[in-house]
Amino acid sequence: MSLRYDEKLDGVLPRVDKMQLLSRLRDDIPGLDVLHTDEQLHPYECDGLSVYRAKPLLVVLPRNVEQVQAVMRLAHEVGVPVVARGAGTGLSGGAMPLEQGILLVMARLNQILDLDPVAGIARVQPGVRNIAISQAAQPFGLYYAPDPSSQIACSIGGNVAENAGGVHCLKYGLTVHNILRLEVIAVTGERLILGSEALDSPGFDLMALFTGSEGMLGVVTEITVKLLARPPCTVVLLASFDEVEKAADAVAQIIAQGIVPAGLEMMDQMSIRAAEDFIHAGYPVDAQAILLCEIDGALEDVQDDVARVEQVLFKAGAQEVRVARDEQERQRFWAGRKNAFPAVGRISPDYYCMDGTIPRRQLAYVLKKTAELSEEYGLRVANVFHAGDGNMHPLILFDANEPGELERAEALGGKILELCVEVGGTITGEHGVGREKINQMCVQFNEDELQFFHAIKAAFDPKTMLNPGKNIPTLHRCAEMGGMHIHHGQLPFPELERF
Known part of the structure; x- marks a missing residue:
């Protein structure tokens, strides 16, 4: 089933006159930059999931919070949908615009x-780059812990929208664990404060609710983040294995x-070779899999844990265990992992990055089944993932110029996500649902759960003007998917009409 917005399945969008809306924005909000020509709009057709594109009706680039409020008030009055966008690095299509909507760029x-x-x-404001926070805090011996692979480009506002993680989230948590307070603009233009600088706040934890809500409940305009002291000692071990299953078992x-x-x-051989050719990180290219394990803390604690980890790795079947000799080698080890996605992009015209999360004990089984699915669909899959918390990033390699390959990649990706649910996991760990996983939401959640999600959305956005068609599928979309996708002989939502 198509992942592009379909008004028959996702809801009818209101129509507004483009030139009248352009005139209102210019007249009502002095100094607001509005893009409206085809040449200006084309660069904003997609986010990091570039295979799906839609040209927005208009693009607005506010310079301050007051302009954001004014845009939201006008959009609410006119009845035009709004999609918020940060740096556009998201991989789930969460910031893909609507042809009948405003794209609100917070950069x-x-x-x-x-x-x-x-x-x-x-x-910080939402357009601040993730890595810029750590750079500003470095003179004080501090840093911001979440470090997604796109941290040199991604914005903190987008990190909040997707609840981003990174390679160090196993110990230090996701975005939601590293922020204290949000300033949010509601669909009506009202300014809301969620959370506080104190350890806890009275009432419901609405800040946590907004984190990962993908711009569906409001637009974030300010974030208060936690800064951590840099650990006095950090050591990275690189272990190579002759079987992927051995590496997976070593994690547990x-x-x-x-x-x-x-x-x-963890990285498999295809991703190891791609990263080594690209970055020259010093990876063993003949290994079937490698693990990168970083230990940090006080010197004596780190030394003790490193010795214990080495014992575990060899006992699990590691062929070789190398400890980074210095900070430069440690950085090279991580550079290979953090550049794995673009490295894979050098060996395939296109790739499709998945984001399922599974219990650690299921890693070996899911990797084996993924390899079988790869054979079944005739598409290569490179595996790169946060093994410590079971967050998998299978990269499906395909060529969109070859007829049918995109559709096969979509189908294979869906099967991998459904496999994650089958073993007790979830369809996303940090990339969000967006449009990419909208169909698999129908697999993970039942009708009552989806209706509850829609009720929360309606409490903040009764007219569904904020990022419609993302994150939460309509019951009609799930009914249509159920007509093609039968689980254990039962159709989801049998009471809804099939188209």
């Missing part, structure tokens, strides 16, 4: 408003020892 709100090294916090054994690495990453 120009890019200031670090305050950095308090004593309190260990920073107040490390965690079972009570060791919580700062990062525990």
Whole structure:
């Protein structure tokens, strides 16, 4: 079933006159930059999931919070949908625009408003790049922990929208664990404050609800993040294996020892070779799989944990275990992992990055089944993932210029996500649902659960004007998918009409 917006399945969008809307934006909001010609709009047709594109009706680029409020008030009055966008690095189509909607680009709100090294916090605008926070905090011996692979480009506002993680989220958590306070503009233009700089706040935890909501509940305009002290000692081990299953089993054994690495990453041979050719990280290209295990903390604790991890790795069947000799080699090891996606892009015209998460004990089984699905669909799959928390990133290689390959890649990706659900996991760990996984939401959640999600959405956005068609599927979409996708002989939502 197509992942593009379909009004028959996703809901009818209101129609507004483009030139009248353009005139209102220019007249009502002085100084607001509005893009409206085809040449201006084309660069905003997609986010990081570039295979799906839609040209927005208009693009607006506010420079301050007041302009954001004014845009939201006008859009609410006119009845035009709004899709918020950060840096456009998202991989699930969460910021893909609507042809009948405004694309609200937050990139120009890019200031670090305050950095308090004593309190260990920073107040930043949503357009600030992830890595820029750590760079600003570095002189004080502090840093911002979540580090997605796109951290040199991705914005903190987008990180909040998707609840981004990174290679160190096993120990330090996702975005939701590293923020204290959000300033949000509601669909009506009202300014809301969620959370606080205190350890806890009274009432429901609406900040956590907004984190990962993919711009469906409001537009984030300010974030207060936690800053951590840089650990005094950090060591990375690289272990190579002659079987992927051995590497997967080693992951579970490390965690079972009570060791919580700062990062525990796994790559298979295809991704190892691609990364080594691209970055020259020093990876063993003949290995079937490698693990990168980072231990940080006090020197004596790190030395003890490194020795224990080495024992576990060899016992699990590692052929070789190397400890980074210095900071430069440690950075090279991580550079190979963090550049795995673009590295794979050099060996295939196109790739489709998945984001399922599974229990660690199921890693070996899911990798085996993924290889079988790869054979069945005739498409190569490179595996790169956050092994420590079971967050998998299978990269499906295909050529969109070859008839039928995109459709096969979509189908294979869907099967991998459904496999994750089957073993007790989930369809996303950090990339979000967006449009990419909208159909698999119908597999993971039942009708009552989806209706509950829609009720939460309606409490903040009764007319469904904020990022419609993302994250939560309509019951009609699930009914249509159920007509093609039968589980154990039962159709989902049997009471709904099939088209």
